[in-house]
Amino acid sequence: xxxxxxxNITKRFPGVLANDQVNLTLQPGEIHGLLGExxxxxxxxxxxxxxxxxxxxxxxxxxxxxxxxxxxxxxxxHGIGMVHQHFKLVPPFSVTENVVLGLPxxxxxxxxxxxxxxxxxxxxxxxxxDPGARVQQLTVGEQQRVEILSSLYRGAEVLILDEPxxxxxxxxxxxxxxxxxxxxxxxxxxxFISHKLEEVIKITRRVTVLRAGRVVFSxxxxxxxxxQMAREMIGHDLATLHGEQRASVLALAGAEQxxxxxxxxxAEAQEAVILQVENLHVLDDRGLPAVKGVSLTVHAGExxxxxxxxxxxxxxxxxxxxxxxxxxxxSLAIHEIDATRWETHDFINHQACYITDDRxxxxxxxxxxxxxxxxxxxxxxxxxxxxxxxxxxxIQAFTRQLMDAFDVRAPTPNVQAATLSGGNQQKLILxxxxxxxxxxxxxxxxxRGLDIxxxxxxxxxxxxxxxxxxxxxxxxxxxxxxxxxSDRILVMYNGQSMGELAAGRAEIQKIGMMMAGxxxxxxxxxxxxx
Numbered sequence: 001x002x003x004x005x006x007x008n009i010t011k012r013f014p015g016v017l018a019n020d021q022v023n024l025t026l027q028p029g030e031i032h033g034l035l036g037e038x039x040x041x042x043x044x045x046x047x048x049x050x051x052x053x054x055x056x057x058x059x060x061x062x063x064x065x066x067x068x069x070x071x072x073x074x075x076x077x078h079g080i081g082m083v084h085q086h087f088k089l090v091p092p093f094s095v096t097e098n099v100v101l102g103l104p105x106x107x108x109x110x111x112x113x114x115x116x117x118x119x120x121x122x123x124x125x126x127x128x129x130d131p132g133a134r135v136q137q138l139t140v141g142e143q144q145r146v147e148i149l150s151s152l153y154r155g156a157e158v159l160i161l162d163e164p165x166x167x168x169x170x171x172x173x174x175x176x177x178x179x180x181x182x183x184x185x186x187x188x189x190x191x192f193i194s195h196k197l198e199e200v201i202k203i204t205r206r207v208t209v210l211r212a213g214r215v216v217f218s219x220x221x222x223x224x225x226x227x228q229m230a231r232e233m234i235g236h237d238l239a240t241l242h243g244e245q246r247a248s249v250l251a252l253a254g255a256e257q258x259x260x261x262x263x264x265x266x267a268e269a270q271e272a273v274i275l276q277v278e279n280l281h282v283l284d285d286r287g288l289p290a291v292k293g294v295s296l297t298v299h300a301g302e303x304x305x306x307x308x309x310x311x312x313x314x315x316x317x318x319x320x321x322x323x324x325x326x327x328x329x330x331s332l333a334i335h336e337i338d339a340t341r342w343e344t345h346d347f348i349n350h351q352a353c354y355i356t357d358d359r360x361x362x363x364x365x366x367x368x369x370x371x372x373x374x375x376x377x378x379x380x381x382x383x384x385x386x387x388x389x390x391x392x393x394x395i396q397a398f399t400r401q402l403m404d405a406f407d408v409r410a411p412t413p414n415v416q417a418a419t420l421s422g423g424n425q426q427k428l429i430l431x432x433x434x435x436x437x438x439x440x441x442x443x444x445x446x447x448r449g450l451d452i453x454x455x456x457x458x459x460x461x462x463x464x465x466x467x468x469x470x471x472x473x474x475x476x477x478x479x480x481x482x483x484x485x486s487d488r489i490l491v492m493y494n495g496q497s498m499g500e501l502a503a504g505r506a507e508i509q510k511i512g513m514m515m516a517g518x519x520x521x522x523x524x525x526x527x528x529x530x
Contacts, residue, residue: 010057015411018044020213031190033204037451038423041213050082051075081151082160091136141172195451197226272300274471280330282320290316292495298471305486306475313495322354323347353433357445363429366418374399406431423454
């Protein structure tokens with residue numbers, strides 16, 4: 001039995017054929033993996049199914065009957081729900097208020113009864129949540145559960161999840177996987193868009209791979225492998241890649257054989273201290289302690305990785321270093337210059353850059369074209385401006401150079417940043433930041449939500465910067481990525497440093513325990529008594 005059938009779906013945007021006669025079927029009670037590089041057309045295809053976009057060709061059938069969706073409300077009315085990469089919640093509202101928000105025909109809602117109903121749905125599908133909690137107080141994983149509950153509460157039989165584990169800890173990802181299996185057992189059909197091939201193998205029944213807007217591969221998950229899926233996604237065999245790039249692809253695909261990269265910068269370069277943080281204390285947006293006495297050092301020619309479950313002070317730490325957040329106490333030195341009281345422009349003007357984890361709200365101005373985004377830091381300098389007027393030929397020439405050098409795929413520098421895929425948006429940010437030849441690079445989850453190809457590209461660029469003798473502070477929720485790239489790893493828990501270890505898989509058990517709140521000193525003490 002086929003629940004959803006998408007026949008020859010075609011969707012065009014200016015200069016881009018996003019979906020090219022795509023066919024996809026979805027059966028009741030199955031989890032269907034939808035794979036592909038950023039820009040392959042996955043999200044566009046699902047936005048067509050969810051009614052956000054009208055297809056330029058093809059048709060959608062539900063239970064064998066053709067349907068036309070003029071809006072997401074139409075799709076929701078037909079039992080289709082979608083959870084996007086970037087959540088659409090109202091932070092000051094409670095879980096229940098977010099779930100019932102926008103329900104038709106209900107000017108007055110019995111909130112007590114609604115809370116009970118939300119709790120019942122959450123219990124049914126194993127999505128633990130407090131219906132009365134404020135969304136702004138929830139973890140990222142809990143906020144995602146609110147989005148899923150909102151669809152289930154409205155009676156969704158088809159649930160589309162776009163990169164659902166990209167921002168989750170391993171524990172939260174496991175909770176989600178359990179919930180998805182329970183939904184499938186109860187007859188729900190799920191489209192699971194992901195770049196994490198290990199998860200795809202683990203929880204999906206079938207997989208479909210898109211490349212350049214077309215279906216290039218479809219199979220039962222049990223009949224394929226991570227290597228084959230990765231090959232279909234990027235268009236060539238991993239064996240054709242070389243050196244560190246191949247190791248990075250293998251590691252990001254979950255290959256057990258991938259070892260930590262051993263490239264070392266010259267010993268004399270590592271002696272220079274690029275970043276020194278001493279006993280730093282920083283508050284979060286609510287005025288509560290977020291960073292509690294953290295100290296760290298980054299030398300030239302090395303990558304210091306920061307590990308930890310999201311929400312343990314990493315974000316506030318990197319914003320304080322980038323001078324985007326006040327420092328309550330402690331000291332900060334960049335290039336051995338006291339930077340504790342610097343403003344943001346001082347940070348930028350001292351050969352330092354910040355690659356944010358939020359490319360759509362902090363990294364780019366989505367309504368601006370690529371040229372304006374590429375020159376955000378330098379538009380006031382010649383040759384990009386003259387007597388207060390922007391010089392667009394110079395801006396476009398510079399942007400085209402960056403697009404070519406960093407493989408940013410877009411028709412021209414004149415297109416809006418909003419039209420780029422996530423991977424290309426991230427490459428544009430990377431190009432802008434690295435074009436200023438920084439010696440200190442703060443990289444906050446730079447590969448979040450990216451496909452294997454884009455993530456590999458960005459990781460290789462970071463390795464290139466390390467090889468030049470630059471210092472990098474890398475924050476990532478992906479422990480495999482940290483083990484692959486870092487020279488040392490500092491673990492944060494509840495705003496504090498649990499200790500620091502040399503990167504390597506031999507230390508993975510210790511790192512996991514430190515992420516759960518056990519200091520390294522305690523672990524070493526336990527080892528000494530054994």
